[in-house]
Amino acid sequence: MTEREYNQCVTEYADNVYRFILKNLRHEEDARDVVQTAFEKMWVNRAQVDGSKCKSYLFTVAYHQMVDHIRKAKRVTYKEEFNENVRVYDRPMHNTRKVLEEALAQLNETQRSLVLLKDYEGYSYEEIGQITGLSESQVKVYLHRARVQLKNYLVSPENVL
Incomplete structure (x- = not known):
């Protein structure tokens, strides 16, 4: 190069x-x-x-x-300070981007990477396999499982509302 x-x-x-x-x-x-x-x-x-x-x-x-x-x-472990004066608001947030980010956060690193490479970046299964070091069939299986997990998260009313 x-x-x-x-x-x-x-x-x-x-x-x-x-x-x-x-x-x-x-x-x-x-x-x-x-x-x-x-x-x-x-x-x-x-x-x-x-x-x-x-x-x-x-x-x-x-x-x-x-x-x-x-x-x-x-x-690395972080110690978060606890503050009793923090207010928690119990109101629904209708923010699609936030819901999708939360859904993606539920996936493990491999599944999240595969979803992002395929659905956000548009790579083929073969290219994703080369990037991640997985076989094409592993990419398909892991991606399918990730999408099922995303679907289950997104159809649950308590996660979306």
């Missing part, structure tokens, strides 16, 4: 990679760090990267960086 191809790849796919990682991590700073590291690794390994496959390579590296980040974050 040449420097020009690298710059073109950054221009074309930076927003897509960031959006994919942000949807999974739900934290802007962490998503920026993961994406930056993915681009850095692609730059370091640019001699081995085929310019025509830079998108797949970039998403693969970003996906693996995200998985590593999630594993590290799970090892």
Whole structure:
């Protein structure tokens, strides 16, 4: 991959990679760090990267960086302060985006990534398999299970209202 191809790849796919990682991590700073590291690794390994496959390579590296980040974050425990003066409002919120984000949050990391890669980013099963390291049939099975879980969450009135 040449420097020009690298710059073109950054221009074309930076927003897509960031959006994919942000949807999974739900934290802007962490998503920026993961994406930056993915681009850095692609730059370091640019001699081995085929310019025509830079998108797949970039998403693969970003996906693996995200998985590593999630594993590290799970090892860290946070102590949240409890404040008794916090008011809780018991009123329904009719916000579709929030409901969908909550539904996605119910999925495990693999399922969430597969749904986002297929339904948000439009990758084929084969491309998703290459990015995640799963076989095409595993991608189909995990994606089906994720969609069933999403459906069950979304049809439940207490989750939507």
